[in-house]
Structure formats: C-alpha cells, structure tokens
Amino acid sequence: MDDLVVAGALGLIGLYLLAVILLFAIYTVAWLMYRSFVAGNFGVVLDGILGTLIVISLYMAIGFWLRKTDHI
C-alpha cells in the first residue's frame, strides 16, 4: 500500500483514538463527581471542578502562547 495512504490511515486512527480517550476521561470524571455529590462528599466534587478548571486553563494557555509566539 502507498506510504501516504498508510500515514494518513495511522494519523486517522490516532486522531479517533485520542477522541475516544478524551471522551472516556470526561465520562470518568463526570461519573466520579456525580457519585461523590450523591454520597455527600462535596470535597471531592470541589477538587474535581478545580482540577478540571486547571487542566482547561493550562491547555488554553499553551494554545494562546503558541499563537502569540507565532508557532501556530
């Protein structure tokens, strides 16, 4: 098979795999927080919210930095 097609197929598999992992992570965190909330364990809920906000902020900050420095 042509190497361009092989590289494209591998890239696609990687992209979709990443999407599945991301969705699974979102589901796991959401489920953990829901169970903690139902059990009245609000500390875990707050930690979950805080952790999620930190991860999203870091992710977006890296994006902003890359754009500001003309890397993307």
Added chain:
Amino acid sequence: MSHVLVSPLNWGLGHATRDIPVIKNLLGHGHEVTIAACGNARSVLEQEFPGCRSIDFPDYPLSFSASRFFLPKFFASFPLVLKAISDERKRLEHILAQDPYDLIISDNRLGVYSPDIPSVFITHQLHYHLPLVFWPAELLAVELNGFHHGKYRHIIVPDNPPTQTSLAGKLSRPGTDVTRKRVFFSGILTSTRKRNREEDLDYLVMVSGPEPQRTHLEKILLDQIHGIEGRCVVLLGSPQDHSLLDQSDVCRIIQYASTGEKEELMNRAKFIVCRSGYTSMMEIAELGKRHALFIPTPGQTEQEYLSWYYGKKGWFHSQNQYHLDLPYDIRVARQPRYTGFPDIPKTEENVLRLYEKVFAQYLER
C-alpha cells in the same frame, strides 16, 4: 518539447483558474500539456485550452455544512478523503503508464506525485489555521504537511515570501525544514487581467462559494442591497439559471457571468463586496483594487483568518455575514485607515520567473 501533466483540485474553481497562466506559459514555451481533472475545474480548463488533451480524474468528496459548524463534519469526512486519495494514487499510476511525462504539476491534489517523475505541488496553505481550541491538531497538521511535501521536488506557493507583503499571512509560512527546503514563493497567480477600463461601476457584489452558504449570503445581500446608493451589479454566481433577474439602471442582478464577463465587471468596479477566498484576494491584488468589503464563509477557517489578517494589517474591512449591515460596513470599509493591498509583482511577471526558476530545469534538458 516536453510533456507536462497538470492536475488541479475541483473544490471551487480557484485551483483551475490560477493554473491557467501557468499552462499558457508552458504552451508558450512549446511544451505539451495534458490536463487531469474533474467537474467544473476540468470544464473550465477544456474551454480555455481546447487544444490540450484532457483526462477525467476524480478527486475528493467535500461536504460543506449548512451551519457554522463546518469543522466537525470536515473531520468526520477524513476516511472518505483517504479512500479517495488511495483511488487517486491507483488512477495516477494508470495515467502515467499510458504516456511519458517530464513533469507533474499537482494543484492541491495530495495523491498526485511520482517518485520517478519530477513533481511539484501548488498550494497557498503550508499551515492550516484552526480555532484555538484545536491547537494540537494545528501543530500536527504542520508536521503532516512536511511529510507530504517531502514527496515533491518543489512546493510552489502563489504568494509573496513571508514578509510585510504576504497576502496569505501565516497560511503560507513554512513550518518544517522539509517544506522550507522545497518552497518557492511565486507571487500571485490568477487568470484575471487588468484592463484599461473606466471605473464606472460603484459596486460589484459577488456571491460565490459552496452551497448552502452561497444561498444564505445571497438572501442576506439581496435584502440589504437597496440600502446602498450608486450603480451596482450583483453577481449571484449560480449557473443553474442564466436569466437576467433585474435590469434597472441603478442595480442589476445577474444570475451567472462567464469568466470573461466577471473579469470585465471587476475591472469596472470602484468597490467590491465578496467572500475572502484566496482566489478572490489574488484577483483583487492583480487589479490593484483598493476598496472592498469581505464576508468570510462561516466555518471556513482559512477565510476567517484572512479576514482577520487583512483587518489587522489595515488593508481591508471584513464582516461576518450574520452581523452584516451592508450600508454601514461599506462606509467603514471606505475609511482611509483601510489602504488596500500593497503594490506587489503581478501574475505576468511571476509566471515568467516561475518557469525560469522551477520548470525550466526539468523541461529544457
């Protein structure tokens, strides 16, 4: 005499029309050109070059979204595009087995290259612009582009080098060493020519691009067109119905105009309203038009980036079609802070340099 295979992508007519001056130049040097294309791109080139052999060569499916959310649908269509590239590679092998070629020119067709025949790739996008949230994909695309560019002897970018006069901004900035080694900035390439015409038309409004967004823009513009003063032509760019809709002295609405008629209207226009597609930008730069309003196709990140970039450079004003107030936005676009594109080398000069610096080494041996 050498034999060249020219294969443009059929996503709009931009790829085919920018290849017209290149093909004319090759024919002018006495070379034989075979066109491998499909759909409207093939029809345009067949009309322009009836003496050239033309091969039906299907390309890739592309689905445009009716909503602003073009990207998810675009990503979902990747497997189909990959399958089409695989088919394209097989068809190309068959074409190359039928006749000897000295050079292959691929205009944005990813699978059109050969390890045995010098191949060049024409693109104005060395770098894809995506919404910030997808920054890892934007980084990855730079590397993938580098891998793909390694298949070609040269990457021809129809833009000025990445300096103050670059029309494509970051889109034409090489991101990897593989690309940097191969890139040749040809300057703009367009089939539209500057004619010695009086600018007797106050406004030319061009509604173009993929459906269904073309129809959406048509409705938005026709609702607002009577709010502007002066002689105006609205070109709807829909070849299905060739009838003339309106023949009033002040505002004419035309369903469809040929390439020549469109060129004539653009030459006569003092002010142009159009999408911010790169082909239109090259046409405006070629004609030296200083006043225009751009309306990017929603969800098309390339057009959205170009609109933002031209605003930042102080060249042209743009407005999202959902927030368009035509009379107001035209007034803004006419403000002196918008200067139009800087003076840059034109197609005639660029295509001569392209031949000398790139093509001649493969065709005049």
